[in-house]
Amino acid sequence: MTQHIIIATGALFGMLAVIFGAFGAHALKKVLSTDQLHSFEVGIRYQMYHAIVLLALGLSATNVTTATYWCFTIGIILFSFSIYGLVLSDAKGKKLRFLGPVTPLGGLLLVIGWLLVLINAF
Numbered sequence: 585m586t587q588h589i590i591i592a593t594g595a596l597f598g599m600l601a602v603i604f605g606a607f608g609a610h611a612l613k614k615v616l617s618t619d620q621l622h623s624f625e626v627g628i629r630y631q632m633y634h635a636i637v638l639l640a641l642g643l644s645a646t647n648v649t650t651a652t653y654w655c656f657t658i659g660i661i662l663f664s665f666s667i668y669g670l671v672l673s674d675a676k677g678k679k680l681r682f683l684g685p686v687t688p689l690g691g692l693l694l695v696i697g698w699l700l701v702l703i704n705a706f
Contacts, residue, residue, distance in 0.1 A: 585653040587642045593653070594638030597660055601632040604668065612675075620671045627667035634660050634694060641701070649704060655697035662690025 605628045616624065634656050641648045666686040673680040
């Protein structure tokens with residue numbers, strides 16, 4: 585995986601986290617319950633953490649494996665975006681329940697990504 589792609593992916597996810605955070609803080613604050621808003625913010629927080637990790641990996645001199653890149657990228661999509669879908673669909677009264685099992689799969693990919701970073705360090 586080239587450094588440019590890793591950096592661009594991290595920057596894209598970081599930019600989207602800021603946009604979604606502003607959207608949540610302003611437009612959704614009146615629509616979502618406190619619990620729903622908290623869940624939405626968890627998705628944003630994890631997305632931003634892992635966007636920063638991708639940026640750091642892309643800017644570092646270490647070799648980033650393709651598996652690490654894809655674990656973080658797909659993990660962000662499955663984890664954070666499934667939370668967004670669950671929260672927004674629940675707020676509309678039509679919760680997309682099929683997304684429920686997707687969230688932990690995304691979390692597992694994020695954990696595997698971290699494990700791969702650890703393995704790569706040695």
